[in-house]
Amino acid sequence: xxxxxxxxxxxxxxxxxxxxxxxxxxxxxxxxxxxxxxxxxxxxxxxxxxxxxxxxxxxxxxxxxxxxxxxxxxxxxxxxxxxxxxxxxxxxxxxxxxxxxxxxxxxxxxxxxxxxxxxxxxxxxxxxxxxxxxxxxxxxxxxxxxxxxxxxxxxxxxxxxxxxxxxxxxxxxxxxxxxxxxxxxxxxxxxxxxxxxxxxxxxxxxxxxxxxxxxxxxxxxxxxxxxxxxxxxxxxxxxxxxxxxxxxxxxxxxxxxxxxxxxxxxxxxxxxxxxxxxxxxxxxxxxxxxxxxxxxxxxxxxxxxxxxxxxxxxxxxxxxxxxxxxxxxxxxxxxxxxxxxxxxxxxxxxxxxxxxxxxxxxxxxxxxxxxxxxxxxxxxxxxxxxxxxxxxxxxxxxxxxxxxxxxxxxxxxxxxxxxxxxxxxxxxxxxxxxxxxxxxxxxxx
Amino acid sequence: xxxxxxxxxxxxxxxxxxxxxxxxxxxxxxxxxxxxxxxxxxxxxxxxxxxxxxxxxxxxxxxxxxxxxxxxxxxxxxxxxxxxxxxxxxxxxxxxxxxxxxxxxxxxxxxxxxxxxxxxxxxxxxxxxxxxxxxxxxxxxxxxxxxxxxxxxxxxxxxxxxxxxxxxxxxxxxxxxxxxxxxxxxxxxxxxxxxxxxxxxxxxxxxxxxxxxxxxxxxxxxxxxxxxxxxxxxxxxxxxxxxxxxxxxxxxxxxxxxxxxxxxxxxxxxxxxxxxxxxxxxxxxxxxxxxxxxxxxxxxxxxxxxxxxxxxxxxxxxxxxxxxxxxxxxxxxxxxxxxxxxxxxxxxxxxxxxxxxxxxxxxxxxxxxxxxxxxxxxxxxxxxxxxxxxxxxxxxxxxxxxxxxxxxxxxxxxxxxxxxxxxxxxxxxxxxxxxxxxxxxxxxx
Numbered sequence: 086x087x088x089x090x091x092x093x094x095x096x097x098x099x100x101x102x103x104x105x106x107x108x109x110x111x112x113x114x115x116x117x118x119x120x121x122x123x124x125x126x127x128x129x130x131x132x133x134x135x136x137x138x139x140x141x142x143x144x145x146x147x148x149x150x151x152x153x154x155x156x157x158x159x160x161x162x163x164x165x166x167x168x169x170x171x172x173x174x175x176x177x178x179x180x181x182x183x184x185x186x187x188x189x190x191x192x193x194x195x196x197x198x199x200x201x202x203x204x205x206x207x208x209x210x211x212x213x214x215x216x217x218x219x220x221x222x223x224x225x226x227x228x229x230x231x232x233x234x235x236x237x238x239x240x241x242x243x244x245x246x247x248x249x250x251x252x253x254x255x256x257x258x259x260x261x262x263x264x265x266x267x268x269x270x271x272x273x274x275x276x277x278x279x280x281x282x283x284x285x286x287x288x289x290x291x292x293x294x295x296x297x298x299x300x301x302x303x304x305x306x307x308x309x310x311x312x313x314x315x316x317x318x319x320x321x322x323x324x325x326x327x328x329x330x331x332x333x334x335x336x337x338x339x340x341x342x343x344x345x346x347x348x349x350x351x352x353x354x355x356x357x358x359x360x361x362x363x364x365x366x367x368x369x370x371x372x373x374x375x376x377x378x379x380x381x382x383x384x385x386x387x388x389x390x391x392x393x394x395x396x397x398x399x400x401x402x403x404x405x406x407x408x409x410x411x412x413x414x415x416x417x418x419x420x421x422x423x424x425x426x427x428x429x430x431x432x433x434x435x436x437x438x439x440x441x442x443x444x445x446x447x448x449x450x451x452x453x454x455x456x457x458x459x460x461x462x463x464x465x466x467x468x469x470x471x472x473x474x475x476x477x478x479x480x481x482x483x484x485x486x487x488x489x490x491x492x493x494x495x496x497x498x499x500x501x502x503x504x505x506x507x508x509x510x511x512x513x514x515x516x517x518x519x520x521x522x523x524x525x526x527x528x529x530x
Numbered sequence: 531x532x533x534x535x536x537x538x539x540x541x542x543x544x545x546x547x548x549x550x551x552x553x554x555x556x557x558x559x560x561x562x563x564x565x566x567x568x569x570x571x572x573x574x575x576x577x578x579x580x581x582x583x584x585x586x587x588x589x590x591x592x593x594x595x596x597x598x599x600x601x602x603x604x605x606x607x608x609x610x611x612x613x614x615x616x617x618x619x620x621x622x623x624x625x626x627x628x629x630x631x632x633x634x635x636x637x638x639x640x641x642x643x644x645x646x647x648x649x650x651x652x653x654x655x656x657x658x659x660x661x662x663x664x665x666x667x668x669x670x671x672x673x674x675x676x677x678x679x680x681x682x683x684x685x686x687x688x689x690x691x692x693x694x695x696x697x698x699x700x701x702x703x704x705x706x707x708x709x710x711x712x713x714x715x716x717x718x719x720x721x722x723x724x725x726x727x728x729x730x731x732x733x734x735x736x737x738x739x740x741x742x743x744x745x746x747x748x749x750x751x752x753x754x755x756x757x758x759x760x761x762x763x764x765x766x767x768x769x770x771x772x773x774x775x776x777x778x779x780x781x782x783x784x785x786x787x788x789x790x791x792x793x794x795x796x797x798x799x800x801x802x803x804x805x806x807x808x809x810x811x812x813x814x815x816x817x818x819x820x821x822x823x824x825x826x827x828x829x830x831x832x833x834x835x836x837x838x839x840x841x842x843x844x845x846x847x848x849x850x851x852x853x854x855x856x857x858x859x860x861x862x863x864x865x866x867x868x869x870x871x872x873x874x875x876x877x878x879x880x881x882x883x884x885x886x887x888x889x890x891x892x893x894x895x896x897x898x899x900x901x902x903x904x905x906x907x908x909x910x911x912x913x914x915x916x917x918x919x920x921x922x923x924x925x926x927x928x929x930x931x932x933x934x935x936x937x938x939x940x941x942x943x944x945x946x947x948x949x950x951x952x953x954x955x956x957x958x959x960x961x962x963x964x965x966x967x968x969x970x971x972x973x974x975x
Binding site: 121124236239368369389390402415420422425 | 814860
């Protein structure tokens, strides 16, 4: 029997960033070094690392590695074979990765913002210098979702995907539902507990989810990264009343990233979404993530796990490292292409504007208690070809002058819904803005 | 920019078996040929196929391929680059695969029985001739679970996995629960509907699940395939009464395959299992499959999808084909090893005997309605260090002479439980055998 060729020389890693995820990577490499070497065929060792502040407290030991405050020194170190970038953000991470690639060094990164914004240029640089950028850790933490989509479902025409891809947002929505508390209160608690950043904008406004959706869609459809075309709505305006009304209809509100293939292009949208409470996705609570992917051959598949945290993210970083180590000396044609399809075949699919999507809707309308008000609303909906699937007219609450009409509609083109809502808001018996949320049935999953 | 090397010559497939899955593969390759070629970098075409009966009705067209009743002719055809084996069973599939490998041809197979029984020899032949055996489709249909475990979780020490890996069994258990019907009645219906084979032995006795568990464990722990060491219990003895009592305790009964790493070896077991109704696995119904995998870094992850069927299985076969096409001309060191770890590092971990495992238990004991009977049972349990977590004593049903005591215990070594049950069955106030099922809390998942 011909022995499988082996090379027991360690692969030498340069690690940029020694914070939560960087520390997690060091700890997991230390703890599971033997197991990882069995898989990669070679030991993987961090020999040089950078940190902003050398005196900051760390979750990992620094034995056996040089440490510097200058990340470019790590990139340029000729002994470093592979660079792992865990600094985050666009600058200076982008320049560091670019330089590593120019030196022919493969890069593993968890940087969703950078990949979503500048991935196309980085992939081109990587190809030019026969290197790779691996980014499993950029989406949904430890869930191997990029691998599943890019390789595991390679036989499919992927029709759509929908995911809970921001753990902070899902934690907040779960706590609002379970404890009946308002958004602001739960957010403050999440910040206190460390589940939400001091500046929670990226999480609650959906920017972080939009970064991840951009990457998922590009790999699912073999299209360029189109972050600027993602329609994004946050969860900051969700009221506890809507969480409760949704439940009365048998739905949960989740903050979903959705990408869907249509004849005329791709839908890319992040927004609060009502989904039937029986769906698996509706039962993904707290900081967990899950992505539902529908392929034409396989049907619905779902991938669930921790979307953030030191060691779950390290799990994805190290999986990428093992892949990179296995193929770094191979001809590029033997590697999985960055966007699932060979570079010449990346298709510049257009993104459909949000006004042109079709979804069902949840509406909450505050009305004065006058005869005929419901009839006038129903007429406006009918005039716009919107049919009502379910309706509840709630009791007036004390010291309120209005009462809420809550309804679910059948599917409608967004443009028609916008028109109908403008007309409803113009009625003299309607007060304030109409609350609206999209509904997805996720049928069959 | 250096162009990614490409080779537009089609890869020529020899397909053994034109039944449900074979037909599905042909149909998906036809329908998604362009999408698949974008990913593989080359078109993939079936040029030669074999079928037992050339005149049988088919779900796929046969245009563009030669068809024969002699599968060895396909294997030996010098124009065939890759062999796809979808005949199933040990003979003649094993000989056909062996011959293909000896000719240096990579093989893709969905044959769980063959891999579970003879995989080690086939992998050795593959290495000897610089070929590969890919078997994603052998476990859980279209769910890319082998890829997730072998590559996606490569940074982890995998602690345990638990899966619903037989769709027929899960369909039967779901129907028993939802319709309150007996096992035999639901099985007959499943056979009529085509969800169960005419000979359902492999499915209901757990043999099929044991094949799949063997493969999952080998890839999760980097150990040899040890089918003969799997402890297997079927679902044929589950009574509707137990399904209902389990629900009263807040549990669902699922037929699980479980593999767990312990200090002294690996647990490998397939048996009916009570799991808390809130777990995601408890909500996987009908013919769907799902596998929960716990890695020390990533924590719990779950993978859900169709476990059988023409196109879901074709999805896995084609994913393997794309991987094989991408690396067939590469040095073997650039390929993912069969059992996740490089061949020299496969560790011959012992399988723990079932008497040595520790689980909680569900017990149903038929007793005569006499004073002191419960006290005597409780004493036997206490004498064997078994503590009761919950207990229900049910009303006597009409025209029955016994009443059931139903309980959940805390964790206990199986040997002690066997002893206790023997003593309980020897009591003169106890009738018949004690019904027993293991309980797993699947905590944190």
